[in-house]
Amino acid sequence: MVDTGPVTVAEGRRAADHLRQAFGDSVKVAESCAQATVEVPPELLVPAAEELRRHPDCLYEMPVTMTCVDWPEREDRFEVVYILRSLVHNDLCRLVVRVADGQELPTLSILYPGLGWHERECYDLFGLRFAGHADLTRILLPDDWEGHPLRKDYVSFGEPVAFTHNLEWALSPQDRPEWMPGAVRGSVERP
């Protein structure tokens, strides 16, 4: 899907063409639903964002939102998406960076103050870290929350229901009845 061919769609084309001109082949462009998504390597994130924010051909001044998409089976599992809007050129740009688990990204909250809270949300719900962020704390969840719920490997709700055929999967050794393989002795009395 991601390629370096000519950009055919209208929305986001301005950003794609400009970044390609500025940074060459390290910029990849994907198209989906008539929108272009520009992918840059993490080290180019800040220069690319500065270019998009300040260059008169771009002027993507409004940070609409940023978020992350988790693809656990990929090597760089987090796809961080920045959505920026240019009111002058009436265009929308999607800037994408891929990072691995534990890899830090530079913050864009200095360039776009509005992204400060969004980066906190990404930290809160995905566990992404942003170097240089002034106050990288949880924003939606309580401070003592464990885990990052929007990761795909975070069980969304409920607890596994134990049936006779899946007891070993559903119950930890402490919770297993005595007659079950792997049970801790005297843990649970047989009903």
Place this chain on the structure above:
Amino acid sequence: MATLPPIRGSGTPVDEIPVQEGIPRLHPGGQGEFLDKIDQGEELLELNMGPQHPSTHGVLRLVLSLDGERVVECRPDIGYLHTGFEKSFESHTYQQCIPLTDRMDYLAPPINNFGFALTAEKLLGIEVPVRAQYIRVIVAELSRIASHLIWLGTHAMDLGATSMFMYCWRERDRILDIMEWISGVRMMTSFIRVGGLMADVPSEFVPMVKAFIADFPKRVDEYEALLTANPIWRQRTIGLGAIDAASALGYGCSGATLRGSGVPYDVRKAHPYSGYDRFQFDVPVGVNGDVYDRYLVRVREMREACRIVEQAVEGLPGGPVNTSDRKVAAPPRAEIDNSMESLIHHFKLYTEGFRPPAGSCYSAVESARGELGFLMVSDGGNRPYRCKVRGPSFSNLSALSQMVRGELVADVVAVVGSIDIILGDVDR
């Protein structure tokens, strides 16, 4: 009735609103001067405002650092209403997500449905029939009016104008009656679905809407007679909580919060969806970006919404309200009796849902609070792989600290009211 300030048209800011003679301005715009004075090693008072505070419009906690009566710093603490909708989306089929969207911005639920449905339709590559587009616009604009009415009532009540609340509630109830008539539910309607609407509107719908819009502009005149030229109202709001256009844009503000600062950005004009380009309407903008300008913008928006509804009701075409794509919208009941294929479609849709092709898509609608966007990622399955909701209140609230810096602590409620946050939309 007192003379009203002129209506501010599309993107052309008019002259500054004159301050009446003899009324001192409480907010002479001396924030910078005040902020220079502090920072002399004086101890600041930390004050907790909320989460259980009637003027925070939900559960918002503000940690204020005060120097006397002045706010030095304001740190909003959010998340008390976090419901994890984005995680829930991932385990529901697209159509099942619609009732979840209702509960985000719970003062204008149809607009949430609208945004979600439009994004899913973009992923699917389908268009809904023109009649459905018109009805969607009518329902969305009516709920925009209903939402603004609640904002106006509570905002005025926060500042002591208690009677406004009663009047606004009266008009809002008429809109809820219309919603109940078309969907059976007063608030969480889930009326707009992916592929069209829940059902066609009953025959009483058009007369009800017409009666409402014939009456409503007069009511707005009454509200304005109570507030717009009211010296107390103007004293409390003019010059308060001002934010300049560049800062508002940098914070990602949208809706009346951005337009109050003079930026004529409205998704309905910039990226018309669902046939908004068919209708004539203006985008009111303010000049100073203060509480009073945001008030004026929203009141004018109610009039403009009324204009849109009027045009949409006049031109409401006939025809179906659901897409003819049987892979997305269920076939009519009569068709199931005659066609095996329809029966299969019906069964598949209600057990499994539909599967948009793999891809991702961002699209936005103008909600009552600003740009409500959905970033939807599909992996080809019957549930969204990831659906990010860009709640306009979230970005608008992030600009609050800048707005209240240097203001009086009693005015914080006025500023919070003026950005019209809905905590369900902030926390999602």
